[in-house]
Amino acid sequence: MTTESQGTLNPLWSSVPETDRARILAAIDEAFDRQVHFLSDLVRCASLRGQEANVQQLVERALRQRGYAVSRQAIDPSLVGRHPAFSPVTVSYDRSWNVIADYEPSVTGGRSLILNAHVDVVPAGDPTRWQHPPFEPARQGEWLYGRGSGDMKAGLSAAIFALDAIRAAGLELTAPVQIHSVVEEEITGNGAAMALASGRVADAVLIPEPTDEKLVRANSGVIKFAITLHGTPAHPIDIMGGVSAVDAAIRLIEHLRRLEARWNEERASKLFFDDVENPAALTIGTITGGEWIASLPSSCRFEGRIGFYPGDDPHERVREFEAFVASAAAEDTLVRRCLAPVIEWVGVVHAGYTLAPGSEAEAVLTEAHANANAPDAAPLEAFVMAAYLDAAVYSVHGGMPSLVYGPIAEDIHAIDERVSLPSLRRVTKTIALFVASWCGVRPATDAFQEEAT
Amino acid sequence: MTTESQGTLNPLWSSVPETDRARILAAIDEAFDRQVHFLSDLVRCASLRGQEANVQQLVERALRQRGYAVSRQAIDPSLVGRHPAFSPVTVSYDRSWNVIADYEPSVTGGRSLILNAHVDVVPAGDPTRWQHPPFEPARQGEWLYGRGSGDMKAGLSAAIFALDAIRAAGLELTAPVQIHSVVEEEITGNGAAMALASGRVADAVLIPEPTDEKLVRANSGVIKFAITLHGTPAHPIDIMGGVSAVDAAIRLIEHLRRLEARWNEERASKLFFDDVENPAALTIGTITGGEWIASLPSSCRFEGRIGFYPGDDPHERVREFEAFVASAAAEDTLVRRCLAPVIEWVGVVHAGYTLAPGSEAEAVLTEAHANANAPDAAPLEAFVMAAYLDAAVYSVHGGMPSLVYGPIAEDIHAIDERVSLPSLRRVTKTIALFVASWCGVRPATDAFQEEAT
Numbered sequence: 001m002t003t004e005s006q007g008t009l010n011p012l013w014s015s016v017p018e019t020d021r022a023r024i025l026a027a028i029d030e031a032f033d034r035q036v037h038f039l040s041d042l043v044r045c046a047s048l049r050g051q052e053a054n055v056q057q058l059v060e061r062a063l064r065q066r067g068y069a070v071s072r073q074a075i076d077p078s079l080v081g082r083h084p085a086f087s088p089v090t091v092s093y094d095r096s097w098n099v100i101a102d103y104e105p106s107v108t109g110g111r112s113l114i115l116n117a118h119v120d121v122v123p124a125g126d127p128t129r130w131q132h133p134p135f136e137p138a139r140q141g142e143w144l145y146g147r148g149s150g151d152m153k154a155g156l157s158a159a160i161f162a163l164d165a166i167r168a169a170g171l172e173l174t175a176p177v178q179i180h181s182v183v184e185e186e187i188t189g190n191g192a193a194m195a196l197a198s199g200r201v202a203d204a205v206l207i208p209e210p211t212d213e214k215l216v217r218a219n220s221g222v223i224k225f226a227i228t229l230h231g232t233p234a235h236p237i238d239i240m241g242g243v244s245a246v247d248a249a250i251r252l253i254e255h256l257r258r259l260e261a262r263w264n265e266e267r268a269s270k271l272f273f274d275d276v277e278n279p280a281a282l283t284i285g286t287i288t289g290g291e292w293i294a295s296l297p298s299s300c301r302f303e304g305r306i307g308f309y310p311g312d313d314p315h316e317r318v319r320e321f322e323a324f325v326a327s328a329a330a331e332d333t334l335v336r337r338c339l340a341p342v343i344e345w346v347g348v349v350h351a352g353y354t355l356a357p358g359s360e361a362e363a364v365l366t367e368a369h370a371n372a373n374a375p376d377a378a379p380l381e382a383f384v385m386a387a388y389l390d391a392a393v394y395s396v397h398g399g400m401p402s403l404v405y406g407p408i409a410e411d412i413h414a415i416d417e418r419v420s421l422p423s424l425r426r427v428t429k430t431i432a433l434f435v436a437s438w439c440g441v442r443p444a445t446d447a448f449q450e451e452a453t
Numbered sequence: 454m455t456t457e458s459q460g461t462l463n464p465l466w467s468s469v470p471e472t473d474r475a476r477i478l479a480a481i482d483e484a485f486d487r488q489v490h491f492l493s494d495l496v497r498c499a500s501l502r503g504q505e506a507n508v509q510q511l512v513e514r515a516l517r518q519r520g521y522a523v524s525r526q527a528i529d530p531s532l533v534g535r536h537p538a539f540s541p542v543t544v545s546y547d548r549s550w551n552v553i554a555d556y557e558p559s560v561t562g563g564r565s566l567i568l569n570a571h572v573d574v575v576p577a578g579d580p581t582r583w584q585h586p587p588f589e590p591a592r593q594g595e596w597l598y599g600r601g602s603g604d605m606k607a608g609l610s611a612a613i614f615a616l617d618a619i620r621a622a623g624l625e626l627t628a629p630v631q632i633h634s635v636v637e638e639e640i641t642g643n644g645a646a647m648a649l650a651s652g653r654v655a656d657a658v659l660i661p662e663p664t665d666e667k668l669v670r671a672n673s674g675v676i677k678f679a680i681t682l683h684g685t686p687a688h689p690i691d692i693m694g695g696v697s698a699v700d701a702a703i704r705l706i707e708h709l710r711r712l713e714a715r716w717n718e719e720r721a722s723k724l725f726f727d728d729v730e731n732p733a734a735l736t737i738g739t740i741t742g743g744e745w746i747a748s749l750p751s752s753c754r755f756e757g758r759i760g761f762y763p764g765d766d767p768h769e770r771v772r773e774f775e776a777f778v779a780s781a782a783a784e785d786t787l788v789r790r791c792l793a794p795v796i797e798w799v800g801v802v803h804a805g806y807t808l809a810p811g812s813e814a815e816a817v818l819t820e821a822h823a824n825a826n827a828p829d830a831a832p833l834e835a836f837v838m839a840a841y842l843d844a845a846v847y848s849v850h851g852g853m854p855s856l857v858y859g860p861i862a863e864d865i866h867a868i869d870e871r872v873s874l875p876s877l878r879r880v881t882k883t884i885a886l887f888v889a890s891w892c893g894v895r896p897a898t899d900a901f902q903e904e905a906t
Contacts, residue, residue, distance in 0.1 A: 237839055240730065247737065284699050285744075285749075412688050414749075415751065
């Protein structure tokens with residue numbers, strides 16, 4: 001419940017006093033084993049697309065236990081095409097929903113904040129290639145292994161335990177804080193889009209994606225496609241009479257490499273992207289073709305993604321992609337013998353964003369990063385992440401300063417994904433100090449009562 | 454039951470008398486609507502690999518009704534590696550068995566015969582691309598449409614109805630005839646291998662594969678492989694750190710085209726193959742790779758087949774193939790970053806065969822072909838079929854003259870597979886005259902009795 005702000009405590013935008021900071025950092029250390037335990041519980045949920053219910057129930061329970069106002073938020077597919085944040089929907093969202101938690105301050109002073117994290121994870125691939133089964137979190141040295149450990153359940157744990165530490169330090173925040181535990185980041189971004197479209201905004205957004213304790217300066221726009229080729233199946237004795245859809249798909253993929261090169265060349269004129277090695281990063285993620293070992297394949301479908309630059313209209317990039325495919329198909333002696341390639345937009349179609357240098361949010365994070373890691377702190381570095389991030393939704397369509405900053409992780413989307421636990425501890429501390437400073441803190445009412453007794 | 458031969462009726466190797474021939478041909482015409490009906494029943498059974506039980510039950514019933522001694526024959530996987538006719542087994546044969554029918558003459562004179570046909574069919578692909586649903590046989594003009602109509606259920610109907618016509622003409626055969634209704638032709642040839650390994654031999658084999666009313670002079674040896682590549686999955690932001698198994702598979706397929714070209718070049722010195730356009734006919738039949746649209750694929754598997762020449766040791770070709778793949782993988786800058794390619798032999802590993810010109814079997818078939826189609830008959834042509842045929846099993850390992858000769862069909866292994874019904878009628882007639890002449894005929898005992906009453 002929000003009460004009127006009290007002048008004496010407002011604004012609290014300055015740095016948090018050293019003694020409060022020390023208590024917050026100590027509280028994080030004190031709770032860190034529990035945080036890793038909670039993170040392990042999250043990793044144990046194989047929250048692949050469409051299977052996020054288990055982990056969201058666990059998140060919901062954890063947030064309710066902390067006293068937040070918690071709600072489930074279904075994604076409304078009818079918003080696609082009506083709200084620009086949404087990407088195409090090709091599956092049912094009946095079993096996928098966001099969990100939203102609200103903290104409402106008793107005394108309002110500082111700046112409001114959204115802490116966002118996605119709970120969906122990508123498939124693990126062959127589990128036998130993992131050192132530990134991918135959904136059985138395993139601690140090994142300084143690392144916690146498991147699919148989703150880095151991307152980005154560690155970040156979600158950091159957000160929740162950072163808020164815990166502030167409370168445990170005897171402080172309460174003086175601005176509204178929302179936790180958006182969203183789905184669909186790995187494919188469409190429609191979880192974050194739904195949160196935004198439901199009117200949820202704040203003075204800043206922090207998303208603890210695994211960024212090696214750096215700040216994302218910009219990301220790429222991304223479109224995700226599926227292309228199906230229909231050839232002419234045939235018996236091997238009639239190879240000349242048939243058209244292999246697999247062979248045609250291979251040709252078309254090779255042509256798409258030219259589009260990737262062309263889009264990469266544009267980087268020379270793009271702010272922040274001129275030294276990114278492969279900003280387009282055409283990735284063919286899956287391929288499936290053919291029906292029988294000894295028949296020319298009748299069809300072949302491949303899925304992938306390609307990136308571009310902040311400021312680019314993703315729908316213009318879609319049109320450019322479609323025109324390129326049509327042209328390449330018409331010119332290729334094999335592909336043109338297929339039916340016209342069928343392009344489906346099966347994932348995110350979204351612009352990139354830039355975090356304009358010089359924002360207050362960045363300044364506060366920079367200070368928190370330094371204070372959390374003092375005296376050994378390296379200065380906060382910024383870098384470009386040439387991938388889709390939910391921060392783009394909040395930034396492009398909500399105009400919010402969006403900070404993407406999180407722990408060191410290795411092999412995300414790969415085998416043996418793992419997160420550095422010392423890094424997670426440091427990041428949790430940075431987030432806690434950032435939240436305290438951004439939102440403002442005051443001695444907690446219940447804490448006063450405890451001290452009074 | 455075999456009785457002793459009776460000198461007066463033995464040998465009956467000469468041409469069948471004109472009057473008998475006329476009665477046989479008339480009987481085929483008379484029964485042809487029923488034959489097409491029976492063929493339609495066969496096509497209606499979607500006898501894909503492992504799903505042949507329905508059609509075999511139907512065949513078994515039809516053969517029992519005709520009075521043959523009929524048995525089911527399971528494939529014994531333990532013979533793989535012990536009997537050279539067998540190819541690798543990678544599936545269960547619990548639901549796949551041969552049906553074998555025996556006709557034993559009451560009077561023995563002529564030459565024995567095996568009529569072989571396979572009942573397994575290849576997948577239909579996208580059924581919506583068919584004019585008629587693939588397993589709903591449809592007559593349209595002179596064609597019967599349906600998966601398996603040409604390859605080779607029409608041939609099976611021809612074998613059965615050819616024997617029917619001889620009996621309907623008041624004749625009985627004077628040599629043992631076996632019908633081998635086998636499984637697994639489209640993948641391993643282990644159905645025919647089992648029939649042979651069980652000791653079933655004859656003086657000749659006739660297999661009515663769809664050959665456009667021509668005779669197969671030779672076929673190619675064939676090996677069927679699956680290759681799996683294991684790359685290093687990664688997030689698109691770390692493309693340089695990952696190795697896409699799909700991209701590597703595409704490279705390896707391109708290398709295999711060089712092997713295909715090399716094997717094709719050998720045709721210049723190969724009898725009967727020097728003017729075959731693409732005897733190796735490398736076919737990539739299926740491909741499956743990747744786990745997620747926006748991850749570098751961790752694995753990719755493709756299946757295919759490649760051919761070579763009669764006289765070549767298929768196991769030598771296997772070694773050559775394996776050495777080529779290992780060498781190409783080691784030399785390619787991308788493929789060598791994968792784990793070593795895993796090659797599985799998942800289908801036929803078999804030599805090709807040649808039907809030596811000048812055999813009595815060919816002479817008898819040539820005469821039958823001419824007589825069945827008189828006065829319009831074109832001379833029987835022979836051609837090379839650069840594909841695996843079960844005839845290779847009987848020829849290479851059984852030393853039997855193996856005649857592959859059957860109806861006109863179009864788009865086998867493709868969309869809208871269909872068989873020409875006028876051609877099927879002609880072929881049924883040719884087969885009936887061939888059988889009558891090869892096995893010999895005498896007036897049937899029961900026919901005599903009918904005439905006597």
